[in-house]
Amino acid sequence: MFPLDQLLRENIKKLIPYSSARDEFKGEAKIFLDANENSLGSPLTKWYNRYPDPLQWKVKQALAKVKGLPAEQIFLGNGSDECIDILYRAFCNPGQDNVIINPPTYGMYEVSANINDVEIRRAPLLDDFQLDLVHLENLVDEHTKIIWICSPNNPTSNSMNRLDVETVLNNFQGLVVIDEAYINFSRQRSFIPELAEYPNLVILQTMSKAWGLAGIRLGMAFASEGIIEIYNKVKPPYNINQVTQELALKALDETGQVNDMIRAIVTMRIELAKALAALPIVHKIHPSDANFLLVQVSDAKGLYNYLLNAGIVVRDRSRVELCAGCLRITIGTEAENKELITVLKRFTSNMP
Secondary structure, eight states, X not given: OOOXXXXXXXXXXXXXXXXXXXXXXXXXXXXXXSSOOOTTOOSSOGGGGSOOOTTOHHHHHHHHHHXXXXXXXXXXXXXXXXXXXXXXXXXXXXTTOEEEEOSSOOTHHHHHHHHTTOEEEEOOOOTTSOOOHHHHHHHOOTTEEEEEEESSOTTTOOOOOHHHHXXXXXXXXXXXXXXXXXXXXXXXXXXXXXXXXXXXXXXEEESSSTTOOGGGOOEEEEOOHHHHHHHHHHXXXXXXXXXXXXXXXXXXXXXXXXXXXXXXXXXXXXXXXXXXXXXXXXXXXXXXXXXXXXEEESSHHHHHHHXXXXXXXXXXXXXXXXXXTEEEEEOOOHXXXXXXXXXXXXXXXXXX
């Protein structure tokens, strides 16, 4: 049996969570006189004077239909960053426990660890950007609480070998967190169907990428009901605002449009990769399962600054481990991708 209770911090076990007015009420009502709200409304609209549903049940129920799992196995965070931070605060004892990351990878795993005074251990990816299982295993000790796996990975854009991830899940007694922020652009299927098999599994997704809703800051965590209960115990009372909940519900009614956008982005990813490959300054384009490309170029820093001066912002990853000489380029609109290639050709023509 998975030792969830043993992983949890002692102070979290004893924690009595804040009980908001809406936590104590279930059902429908006509008059709300429980939360000291302004009953006359607001300058914007009458309904924003009320606190939102603290557990976002309507959004979770809509998500449950899309993702194919019970609403009770879903946590919604103020961006995936809140989903990440709560795991540290709930499971990792400051100054005592450690977690493992596989660099190069998403930077917030390390930032949140540093904020929470949790040791970071590094098992760098292999040259093909896959997990180094031997190194990873050697880093695990009795104080290792979480292994973070980003798949598809940022910034390398590839998916991790599924059998390797399953090996980690089958052999590690702590939490294994798979960050699937870019899963909708991938040829690989989500690990969500495996939640029933792996009680130590936490999956992160987001509305920021494929759903095109980075501005509303809505992250998702999928896990066992026991882990979700811990999430809800630790989170702030009203962590997802009413506007975000309303917009998320509208978006979840438009899955067909979202799927069309995903297909269009994948097509443009292929076309942009071909156009980039034809440029002499491009040395390698790494295979991508995401909505961006990791591109190795001549003079990455100079090219980055040239693009910046032309009003085009990409990400310079040339100083990141295993990414020497690389820029990370997000797939834009057709017009933006065309402008990018035009500017890159201009840079090439000006080279000595």
